[in-house]
Amino acid sequence: MHTPRPRRIAVFGAGAWGTALAQAFSATHEVCLWGRDRAHLDTIAHTRENQRYLPGVRLRESLRVESDFTRAAQTADLHLVVTPLGGLRDTVRQLHRVQPATPLLWACKGLEAGSGRLPHEIIAEELGPSSASGVLTGPSFAVEVARGQPTAITLAAEDEGFARHWVATLHQPHLRIYANTDLIGCEIGGAIKNVIAIAAGVSDGMGFGLNARAALITRGLAEIARLAVALGGRGETLMGLAGMGDLILTCTGDLSRNRRVGLELARGSTLDDILRTLGHVAEGVSTAREVVRLAQRSAAEMPICEAVDALLHQGLDARAAVERLLARDPRHE
Numbered sequence: 195m196h197t198p199r200p201r202r203i204a205v206f207g208a209g210a211w212g213t214a215l216a217q218a219f220s221a222t223h224e225v226c227l228w229g230r231d232r233a234h235l236d237t238i239a240h241t242r243e244n245q246r247y248l249p250g251v252r253l254r255e256s257l258r259v260e261s262d263f264t265r266a267a268q269t270a271d272l273h274l275v276v277t278p279l280g281g282l283r284d285t286v287r288q289l290h291r292v293q294p295a296t297p298l299l300w301a302c303k304g305l306e307a308g309s310g311r312l313p314h315e316i317i318a319e320e321l322g323p324s325s326a327s328g329v330l331t332g333p334s335f336a337v338e339v340a341r342g343q344p345t346a347i348t349l350a351a352e353d354e355g356f357a358r359h360w361v362a363t364l365h366q367p368h369l370r371i372y373a374n375t376d377l378i379g380c381e382i383g384g385a386i387k388n389v390i391a392i393a394a395g396v397s398d399g400m401g402f403g404l405n406a407r408a409a410l411i412t413r414g415l416a417e418i419a420r421l422a423v424a425l426g427g428r429g430e431t432l433m434g435l436a437g438m439g440d441l442i443l444t445c446t447g448d449l450s451r452n453r454r455v456g457l458e459l460a461r462g463s464t465l466d467d468i469l470r471t472l473g474h475v476a477e478g479v480s481t482a483r484e485v486v487r488l489a490q491r492s493a494a495e496m497p498i499c500e501a502v503d504a505l506l507h508q509g510l511d512a513r514a515a516v517e518r519l520l521a522r523d524p525r526h527e
C-alpha cells in the first residue's frame with residue numbers, strides 16, 4: 195500500500211471529534227492539537243487523555259498538545275478546524291491572519307446560526323471564493339475513530355486535485371477517505387441528518403417502533419436530497435457516505451448526541467436541561483431553526499425538519515409533533 199509523506203497537521207478544537215481525528219492522523223503524521231482552554235489542554239498533555247470529551251482513549255505520545263494558536267498555525271502544512279460550527283468563522287479568520295496560504299480542512303457539521311450559511315460558504319466569505327480548502331464529513335462517531343475501529347468518510351472540495359491530494363495523504367486502512375467534489379451535497383447531508391436524528395430519537399423514545407424509525411430515515415433522506423438539489427448539490431451524493439451513511443449512523447446509533455436529545459425530549463426533559471447535561475454540542479438543535487428558513491427560501495418541502503423545529507423552538511410537544519407528521523395528506527413517494 196502507498197505510504198504518504200508525513201505532514202504536519204494542526205487540529206483546532208479539542209472536543210471529541212478534534213481529539214479523535216488528531217489521534218487517528220498521528221499514526222502517520224506529525225499532529226498538534228490546539229484548544230481554547232489552556233487548563234484543559236494542560237490536563238490532556240499531562241494525563242494523555244481527553245477525559246472531558248473523549249474519555250477512555252489513551253493518546254499517542256507523539257500527539258503534541260499546543261496552547262499557542264499562532265505557533266500551532268505557523269508550524270503546520272495543513273489546518274484542520276474541528277470546533278463546533280459556531281466557532282468556524284472566528285477560527286478561520288484568525289488562521290487567515292496568521293498563516294493565510296496553508297491548506298484548510300474543516301469537520302464541523304451544520305448551518306450557521308443566524309445566517310443559515312453552510313460551512314464552505316462561511317469559508318468563501320472569510321477567505322475568498324477559491325481557497326485551497328475542503329470538508330471532512332461522513333458517518334464517524336469520534337470514539338470509534340479514536341480507537342481505530344474501521345470507518346469510511348468523505349473529503350469534499352471544489353478543486354478535485356485538492357481533494358485527491360489530501361485523500362491520498364490522510365487515507366488509512368482503518369480510516370478510509372473517499373474524494374468528492376459536491377460540497378453542497380456533502381455539507382447538507384452532514385447538517386440535516388442531525389435534525390432527522392433528533393426526530394428518530396423522539397420516535398424511539400416514545401416507543402413508536404422500528405417501522406416508524408425506518409420511515410423517518412427514508413423520508414428524512416428524501417427531504418435532505420430535495421434541499422441539496424434545490425441548492426445546486428447532486429442527488430447521488432446523498433446516497434453515499436455523507437448522506438445516507440451518516441443519516442443511518444446518527445438515527446440508529448446510541449453514541450449520537452443528536453439522537454440522545456430526541457430520546458430525552460420524549461422522556462419529557464426540557465431542552466435546556468438536556469443541553470446542560472449533554473456535555474457536548476448537538477448541532478441539530480440550532481440547525482433545525484436554520485433549515486426551515488433555508489427550505490422556505492428554496493421552496494423545498496421539509497415536514498420532518500419543520501416538526502423538529504416546532505418541537506425544539508416553538509413549544510410543540512413531542513406527541514403533537516409526531517401526530518402532525520402522521521396527519522399529512524397521502525402523496526406519491
Ligand SMILES: NC(=O)C1=CN([C@@H]2O[C@H](COP(=O)(O)OP(=O)(O)OC[C@H]3O[C@@H](n4cnc5c(N)ncnc54)[C@H](O)[C@@H]3O)[C@@H](O)[C@H]2O)C=CC1
Nearest residue numbers: 208209210211212247277278279281302303335336474475
Ligand atoms: N463527535 C463526533 O462523533 C463528530 C462530530 N462532528 C462535528 O464536529 C464538530 C465538533 O464536535 P465535537 O468535537 O464532537 O464537539 P464537543 O462538544 O465534543 O467539543 C467541542 C469543543 O470545541 C470547543 N469550542 C467550542 N466553541 C469553540 C470556539 N468558538 N472556538 C474554539 N473552540 C470551541 C469546546 O471547548 C470543545 O473543546 C461539530 O460540528 C460536530 O457536529 C463530526 C463528526 C463526528
Ligand SMILES: O=C(CO)COP(=O)(O)O
Nearest residue numbers: 332333334335450451452
Ligand atoms: O456526526 C456524527 C457522526 O457522523 C456525530 O453525531 P452526533 O453529533 O449526533 O453525536
